[in-house]
Every structure is written in C-alpha cells, then in structure tokens.
Amino acid sequence: MNTIPASSTNVTLTTAPEGIDGPGFFATSIDKVVGMARKNSIWPLPFATSCCGIEFMATMGAHYDFARFGSERLSFSPRQADLLMVMGTISKKMGPILRQVYEQMAEPRWVLAMGACASSGGVFDTYSVLQGIDRIIPVDVYVPGCPPRPEQVLDGILKIQELIQNESVRRRETPEYKALLSKYSIE
Ligand code: SF4
Numbered sequence: 001m002n003t004i005p006a007s008s009t010n011v012t013l014t015t016a017p018e019g020i021d022g023p024g025f026f027a028t029s030i031d032k033v034v035g036m037a038r039k040n041s042i043w044p045l046p047f048a049t050s051c052c053g054i055e056f057m058a059t060m061g062a063h064y065d066f067a068r069f070g071s072e073r074l075s076f077s078p079r080q081a082d083l084l085m086v087m088g089t090i091s092k093k094m095g096p097i098l099r100q101v102y103e104q105m106a107e108p109r110w111v112l113a114m115g116a117c118a119s120s121g122g123v124f125d126t127y128s129v130l131q132g133i134d135r136i137i138p139v140d141v142y143v144p145g146c147p148p149r150p151e152q153v154l155d156g157i158l159k160i161q162e163l164i165q166n167e168s169v170r171r172r173e174t175p176e177y178k179a180l181l182s183k184y185s186i187e
Contacts (some may be wrong), residue, residue: 014037014040017165022184031168038082039110039164040070045081045105047098049088052115052147056087059150061125069157076106083160084137089122101104102137112156113139116146138180148151152155 019028075081078101116122119142123132143156
C-alpha cells in the first residue's frame with residue numbers, strides 16, 4: 001500500500017496557542033487550549049429568512065469553502081449548535097421564535113448578525129420589522145451589507161473565532177455576563 005508522506009500533503013495545522021515550549025514539553029493555560037479547540041470546531045445554526053440566506057449558501061459552496069474553518073457541519077437543532085447566524089429580515093412576529101431558538105442553545109453560544117436587516121432592520125423601517133435582532137438577543141458580531149459578500153461573512157467568522165479564542169472558560173459564570181443576559185430577561 002502506498003502511503004503519502006505527511007510533508008507532501010496540503011494539510012495545514014492550526015497555530016499553537018501562546019505558551020512555553022522546550023525539548024519534549026509545551027506548557028500553556030487551559031483557557032488557551034479550550035479556546036483553540038472551540039474556535040476551530042464551531043457548529044453554526046443558520047437562521048435564514050430571506051436574501052442574505054442565499055449569500056450564505058454561496059459562502060458554503062466549494063469556492064469559499066466554510067470547511068476550512070472547521071464549520072462545515074451546520075446544525076438545524078439549537079441543542080447541537082454554538083453559533084447562531086441570523087441572516088435576513090426578522091419580523092416582529094418572528095422575534096419570539098428567534099429568541100426561543102437562542103434560549104434552546106447551550107452555553108457557550110455566540111451570535112452573528114449577517115446583513116443590514118438582521119443588524120438594524122435594513123431598509124425596512126416599518127411597523128412590522130424588528131429593527132435589529134439585538135433588541136431581543138445579545139449579538140457578538142455584526143456583518144454589514146445588503147447583502148454582505150461571502151468574503152465579509154468569512155471575515156465575520158474570523159472575528160467570532162478571535163472572540164472564542166480569547167474568551168475565558170469562566171466568562172459565562174461572571175456577573176458581567178449574567179448582567180448582560182438579565183438585560184434581555186434571559187436566565
Ligand atoms: S440585508 Fe439586504 S440582502 Fe440581506 S435580507 Fe436584508 S434586504 Fe435582503
């Protein structure tokens with residue numbers, strides 16, 4: 001059987017976190033190791049309601065290749081997702097559904113608002129459209145545009161990865177985080 005030497009493959013290894021290394025050992029903190037693992041294995045839940053969702057489909061295709069970030073496994077169950085990606089116009093009637101999906105996700109969870117509609121209501125400044133999803137759930141990263149190009153979506157994912165890498169494993173237990181959730185009346 002022919003085997004391919006590791007040196008001739010195109011596999012790129014992720015960068016090691018900051019730490020101290022020497023012959024036969026590498027020492028770092030648990031925060032950095034957990035951050036590195038989480039950041040490279042995000043499972044997104046696409047909550048797509050309109051045109052921005054189509055742009056997301058392009059982002060998932062072979063040309064832009066979401067799999068490069070370890071995120072090709074989309075989850076359509078909130079219980080197996082850690083990144084809620086909201087793309088499209090969210091009507092006020094749909095607000096409670098979006099919030100329920102968010103509440104069903106386990107911690108740690110992150111939220112990305114893709115496009116003008118999800119971020120601010122976009123051009124739909126009307127009585128029936130939610131003027132930004134951050135009125136009902138906390139948002140970590142906003143991706144501007146109507147619609148944003150796939151490159152912008154990937155940039156948003158990189159920003160989320162940066163947040164995840166640098167987040168303390170204890171952040172979700174802090175009074176600041178609990179205060180943030182309580183502003184949204186989320187336990
Ligand atoms: S931001 Fe623009 S492209 Fe995206 S859902 Fe709204 S109207 Fe459609």
